[in-house]
Amino acid sequence: xxxxxxxxxTAAGDFASVLAVLTDHVGLQLVSLEEVERSWVDTAxxxxxxxxxxxxxxxxxxxxxxxxxxxxxxxxxxHDSCVANSVPVQVGDLPESAAFARLARLIDGESLVLGPxxxxxxxxxxxxxxxxxxxxxxxxDRSETLEGIALPMLLEIIPLRGYDSExxxxxxxxxxxxxxxxxxxxxxxxxxxxxGTRANSSGLSTEMSxxxxxxxxxxxxxxxxTDSFSGVLSGNxxxxxxxxxxxxxxxxxxxxxxxxxxxxxxxxxxxxxxxxLGDITTPTRDADVHLLEFPELVASLPQAQRDDLAPFNEVLxxxxxxxQSSMVTExxxxxxxxxGSAWLEFLSDEDAWTGCGELSxxxxxxxxxxxxxxxxxxxxxxxxxxxxxxxxxSLHELRKEGKRLRYLLECFGPLFDQEALATILRPLRDLQDxxxxxxxxxxxGEALFELAGELATTDDRPALVAIxxxxxxxxxxxxxxxxxxxxxxxxxxxxxVQRAMNRLEVTKSSGKKKR
Amino acid sequence: MKVLATxxxxxxxxxxxxxxxxxxxxxxxxxxxxxxxLDPQGAATFYFRVKPKVKGGGKAIVRGSIxxxxxxxxxxxxxxxxxxxxxxxxxxxxxxxxxxxPLARIRRALLQVSHEYDYIFLDCPPSISLxxxxxxxxxxxxxxxxxxxxxxxRTYEQLDxxxxxxxxxxxxxKILGFFSMVDRHKRLHRRFxxxxxxxxxxxxxxxxPNSTDIERMGVHREPIGSYGKGSRAARxxxxxxxxxxxxx
Ligand SMILES: Nc1ncnc2c1ncn2[C@@H]1O[C@H](COP(=O)(O)OP(=O)(O)OP(=O)(O)O)[C@@H](O)[C@H]1O
Ligand SMILES: [Mg+2]
Numbered sequence: 001x002x003x004x005x006x007x008x009x010t011a012a013g014d015f016a017s018v019l020a021v022l023t024d025h026v027g028l029q030l031v032s033l034e035e036v037e038r039s040w041v042d043t044a045x046x047x048x049x050x051x052x053x054x055x056x057x058x059x060x061x062x063x064x065x066x067x068x069x070x071x072x073x074x075x076x077x078x079h080d081s082c083v084a085n086s087v088p089v090q091v092g093d094l095p096e097s098a099a100f101a102r103l104a105r106l107i108d109g110e111s112l113v114l115g116p117x118x119x120x121x122x123x124x125x126x127x128x129x130x131x132x133x134x135x136x137x138x139x140x141d142r143s144e145t146l147e148g149i150a151l152p153m154l155l156e157i158i159p160l161r162g163y164d165s166e167x168x169x170x171x172x173x174x175x176x177x178x179x180x181x182x183x184x185x186x187x188x189x190x191x192x193x194x195x196g197t198r199a200n201s202s203g204l205s206t207e208m209s210x211x212x213x214x215x216x217x218x219x220x221x222x223x224x225x226t227d228s229f230s231g232v233l234s235g236n237x238x239x240x241x242x243x244x245x246x247x248x249x250x251x252x253x254x255x256x257x258x259x260x261x262x263x264x265x266x267x268x269x270x271x272x273x274x275x276x277l278g279d280i281t282t283p284t285r286d287a288d289v290h291l292l293e294f295p296e297l298v299a300s301l302p303q304a305q306r307d308d309l310a311p312f313n314e315v316l317x318x319x320x321x322x323x324q325s326s327m328v329t330e331x332x333x334x335x336x337x338x339x340g341s342a343w344l345e346f347l348s349d350e351d352a353w354t355g356c357g358e359l360s361x362x363x364x365x366x367x368x369x370x371x372x373x374x375x376x377x378x379x380x381x382x383x384x385x386x387x388x389x390x391x392x393x394s395l396h397e398l399r400k401e402g403k404r405l406r407y408l409l410e411c412f413g414p415l416f417d418q419e420a421l422a423t424i425l426r427p428l429r430d431l432q433d434x435x436x437x438x439x440x441x442x443x444x445g446e447a448l449f450e451l452a453g454e455l456a457t458t459d460d461r462p463a464l465v466a467i468x469x470x471x472x473x474x475x476x477x478x479x480x481x482x483x484x485x486x487x488x489x490x491x492x493x494x495x496x497v498q499r500a501m502n503r504l505e506v507t508k509s510s511g512k513k514k515r
Numbered sequence: 516m517k518v519l520a521t522x523x524x525x526x527x528x529x530x531x532x533x534x535x536x537x538x539x540x541x542x543x544x545x546x547x548x549x550x551x552x553l554d555p556q557g558a559a560t561f562y563f564r565v566k567p568k569v570k571g572g573g574k575a576i577v578r579g580s581i582x583x584x585x586x587x588x589x590x591x592x593x594x595x596x597x598x599x600x601x602x603x604x605x606x607x608x609x610x611x612x613x614x615x616x617p618l619a620r621i622r623r624a625l626l627q628v629s630h631e632y633d634y635i636f637l638d639c640p641p642s643i644s645l646x647x648x649x650x651x652x653x654x655x656x657x658x659x660x661x662x663x664x665x666x667x668x669r670t671y672e673q674l675d676x677x678x679x680x681x682x683x684x685x686x687x688x689k690i691l692g693f694f695s696m697v698d699r700h701k702r703l704h705r706r707f708x709x710x711x712x713x714x715x716x717x718x719x720x721x722x723x724p725n726s727t728d729i730e731r732m733g734v735h736r737e738p739i740g741s742y743g744k745g746s747r748a749a750r751x752x753x754x755x756x757x758x759x760x761x762x763x
Contacts, residue, residue, distance in 0.1 A: 076593045078545040098633065099545025099594070126591070132736070133564035134591045161596060162588035 004074040005171055007180040009140075009153040018140070018155075018178055019125075025173045027128040031137070034122050035061040040115035041087060043107055044220060045410035050422040051106065053077065054186075057087050061119075068095065070103055073186075074139065074158045078103070087114055090227070091239065109243035111224055118143040118151070120187075127170050135159070135166035141187050151190050155180065204414050206365045210261045213364035215353045217411045218254060221247045222347060232281075233331060235324045238288040245285060248278045253407040257371050260357040266346055273339040280330040286447060287320035289440065297470050305469060308462040315454050368412045369504055375405040376424075376501055383431075383489050392442060395485070399435035406432060416504045423500035427492040434481050434488045441478035445471045516629040517763055519636050520654040524670045526641035529660040529695035531558040532729055534638040536752040537658070537759070539738035542595035546633040549587065549596045551625075553650070554640040557600030563590045564736050565599045573601035576624055583624045584631075592741070596632075622653040651678070651688055656763060660695030660723070663707035671711070691762055693719040693755060719762070721755035724748060 009018060022028060036058040042048045048055055052072060059066045066082040078099030082088070089112055094100040120143040126134040139156040157174070159167030174180065203216045224247040231240030255262065255271045294316060298306050330336065346352055354360060359367050379401045386394060406428055413421060452467045519537075521530040534550055542548040552559040557567035565588050575581040576598075587596050625635060639650055651657070659674065661667045671692055678690060692715065698704050712718055723729070726748040728739060735742045739749045 079593065080545070097545035099547075102545075131564045131566065133566075160589035162586075 004159075005157040005167075006186065007155045007157075007174075009155050009178065009180055021177045022138075022174065025177060026170055027130075027132075028138070029126045029128055031124040031126050032122075033124075034058070035120070036122065037061065037117060037119055039087060039117040041112045042115055043110040044113050045110065045413040046418060046421070047107060047110065049418055050425055055103070055112075057082070070099065074156050088112055092237075109239055109246055111227065111243075116145075118145055118187075120144075127166070129166065135163040136170055143187060143190075151187070154187055154190070204364075204412065206363070206415050208364045209354075209361045210364045210367040211353045211356070211360035213368070213412065213415075214254060214258055214261055215347070218251060219347055221251050221254070221411075222343070225251075229331075233328055235284075235328075238285075238292060241281060241285055241288065245278065245281055248274055248281070249403065250407045250411055252278065253404050254411060256404065257375075257408060260359040261367065262360075263352055263356040266352065270339075270343060270346070273343075277336070277339075280327055284320070284323040284327045286443065287316070287323045290316050290444060290447065290451075291320055293444070297473060300473060301466060301469050305462070305466040308460075308466040309470075311460060312452070312455060312463050312467060315451055319451055364412070365415055365505060368408065368415065372405065372408050372504065373501065375401065375408060379405055380493050383493060386485065386489070392438075395435055395482075396439050399432065399439060402428065402432045402435060420500040420503040424497050424504075427488070427494065427497060431488045431492045434484050437481040438478055438485070441474040441481065445474040445478070448474075516625075516632055517634050517656070518625060518654045519634060519656050519658055519759075520639055520650045521636065521660065522639050522647065522650065522657045522674075523659050523661070524641060524674060525662075525667065528641075528662050528667070529723060529729075530641070531562070531638050532732060533658055533660050533695070533723070533752075534636045535559050535562045535732070536729075536738050536740060536749075537756050538595060538634070538636045539592060539740045540753050540756045541634050542592055543740060545594065547594050547631060549598065549628065549632045549635045550590075550638060551583075551598040551635065552600035552638050553646065554600055554638055555603070556640070559638045560597065560599040562732055562736055562738065563588075563597050565590070565597055567600045569599060569601040573603050577620050579620070579623065583627050587628070592738075619649075619652065621649045625653055654688060656689040656691050656759075658759070659690060659692040661692050661711070661718075662696050663694050663704045663711065665707065668707065668711050668714075671715070675715075689762065690717075691719055691759060692717075694722040696725040697722045698725045719755065719758055721751065721758045723751050723755065 019028070038056055038058040041055045041057055054071055056069045056071070057066065058069070066086075067079060068082050068088065069079045070077045078097060080095040080097060080100070082095065088094055091104040091107055091109065093112075094104060120141060122142075123138075123140040125138040125140075127136045127138065129135050137158045137160070139154075139158065141154040141156070142151075144150045155174075155178075157167060157171055203220070204213055208216070225244060228240045228244040228247070231237055232244045235241075252271065252274050255267055255274065258267055294313065298309055301309070379398070382394075382398055382401060386398065406425070409416070409421060409425055409428070448467060448471055452464060455463050455467075521534040523530055531554070538548045538550045550559055550563075552567075560567045569576065569586045571581045571585075576583055576586055583598060586598050588599060589595075590597050621637075628635075637650055637654060639647060657674075659671065661671050675690060678688060694708055694711075697708070708722075724747065726746075728743045728746050728748040731742075732739060739746065739752065743749050
């Protein structure tokens with residue numbers, strides 16, 4: 001599909017005068033004209049930016065409801081009004097639709113953070129052919145920052161699929177009749193440059209000391225934990241526990257990689273406690289996964305066997321509820337309460353965050369990049385040793401190393417060159433998916449087998465046979481994942497990724513040239 | 516990807532209106548949707564204002580010498596694309612006849628774009644022929660608009676029988692019949708609906724009324740959801756769509 005063309009309109013002038021010139025040459029129809037305040041939203045790690053998509057929250061000046069638009073380079077993937085009229089923070093705040101469900105999967109339990117905000121006038125016009133069919137869209141975009149700094153007026157020409165030659169002709173006309181200069185910078189990036197890295201919503205900047213940056217990220221992660229805590233206790237939505245556990249896992253990575261940055265005594269203590277916190281939530285998460293995946297596993301069995309499994313679903317539900325209630329007991333324990341308040345106290349103690357280690361006051365970027373490089377080296381080295389004969393445990397260990405690298409990159413994502421970051425993260429996530437599938441299918445297979453023991457006492461043979469079928473399938477999925485390992489690892493252990501590692505440090509020009 | 520074909524042996528029953536309007540509803544919900552206009556008369560293509568022409572000819576797609584993706588045109592609606600009709604589709608039966616494995620051809624063409632779409636609608640010409648058999652193979656479900664008259668009852672049952680008698684050909688094809696162009700004020704319509712529902716309880720609950728709003732699609736050249744949003748007719752397609760999703 002052909003690309004969006006993007007120009008800065010250099011002629012002094014407003015929409016009207018530019019339009020007057022264009023209407024002489026092209027059949028145009030106004031689709032919409034809006035005056036809005038708009039903000040870009042993304043996860044703290046920049047998940048959306050890495051997939052080359054943007055999520056925009058628009059509130060109209062005057063009447064009207066707010067809306068949310070998810071787009072890929074100017075093409076709308078989904079657009080819907082936002083009932084809540086406020087910026088979505090959790091996945092649950094997104095409108096309910098198939099496309100937003102896709103977005104939710106992409107965000108994967110992370111919170112959304114508010115990016116730059118501007119006031120904009122946006123006009124969308126359709127170029128029509130002789131059947132009144134749209135062949136391309138013009139988007140005029142005039143924005144200024146909240147402080148009133150005017151940004152260049154942008155004109156985007158978005159060709160519709162299958163109408164490339166028409167779009168080319170339109171483009172020629174426009175270039176002849178309006179003063180334009182080619183621009184590769186989308187509005188979001190223009191805004192970011194104008195507002196500066198200061199406004200980086202993550203609260204991170206490359207000039208910070210390592211200890212302050214660790215502090216900022218740990219505070220954000222702690223907020224995710226507190227935000228999801230009541231949901232974890234209620235157990236109504238598995239997403240809450242998932243988000244909770246991801247935050248715990250990330251805190252553990254930051255503590256693990258916080259040597260010479262964080263006060264050593266606190267670091268040891270909290271590493272121990274967070275490990276415990278992770279462990280006590282694992283059985284419930286596993287049980288959630290059985291329940292979530294069971295229908296799909298069952299669906300591939302022949303109809304007769306599917307019916308045989310009905311009693312087993314009840315076993316799974318009962319098991320899950322048991323796990324949930326023992327987890328809740330632990331989460332309400334004195335140990336957890338004491339650890340929680342000690343942690344919050346630690347975070348709020350300003351003195352604990354300067355000069356407690358050799359590297360505490362070093363610039364964060366240098367420190368992080370060294371740790372990222374180390375994690376990367378180890379992953380490449382140990383991954384390279386894996387052969388078809390390696391025991392399963394060595395793949396599980398590799399997955400942990402992959403997590404460490406991934407979480408370091410994601411937690412400090414805003415500090416890095418975004419293109420380099422995406423180049424590393426994409427194959428890394430694919431690798432982690434394969435390793436995850438391999439381990440999960442194994443864990444799940446074993447667990448189902450064990451739970452099936454409960455049925456054995458009731459002598460429900462058909463159900464046992466059917467579970468055997470399910471476990472067998474898990475085995476097939478696991479070995480498929482195992483066979484894929486060398487392919488996905490090859491894509492990660494690649495010159496492109498290696499070069500990107502060397503480009504992680506943001507250079508002056510990298511804000512401008514996107515491709 | 517789910518493939519849905521609007522199909523009826525009878526002509527003029529609302530197949531094209533169904534394909535166009537349901538596709539529009541599905542896309543507006545955020546699904547990625549493709550409509551493939553297989554009828555050489557090109558009514559669906561006309562409703563989307565696209566020129567009825569495929570670069571290289573429709574034959575090339577069926578033959579596999581050009582990719583289906585290269586023939587796709589975006590409609591004016593987000594997430595909704597079209598493979599336009601081509602007048603040469605009137606020879607479709609002939610090409611399928613001398614292509615190798617004719618029945619697998621349409622499915623194979625669709626597989627090239629399956630990762631790009633959640634739903635693909637095939638708008639078929641009225642008949643039972645080689646093309647329709649190839650469509651039956653490709654589709655997960657047939658959407659069968661049925662006007663409540665005796666004749667429709669017979670054609671519906673004819674289709675049912677055809678599918679039943681050719682189990683190897685149609686794999687797991689679902690037949691989703693529903694009433695189209697229903698006039699609630701006609702006693703006969705009400706009577707036939709009751710009769711047909713008794714004989715075929717699997718028919719969908721949702722019905723599409725006989726409505727001048729729907730007829731006006733030809734004037735507006737748009738799906739009804741665009742020019743008649745919120746009208747009774749537009750809502751009837753919305754509820755039909757949510758019911759269809761539960762049946763897939
Ligand atoms: N529910 C309806 N109420 C009133 N008119 C309708 C309705 N549905 C379709 N029509 C009109 O009836 C005519 C035939 O409809 P349509 O083209 O959808 O049927 P079809 O089954 O696709 O026909 P063909 O067999 O020729 O392809 C069209 O003029 C259309 O505008
Ligand atoms: Mg038709």
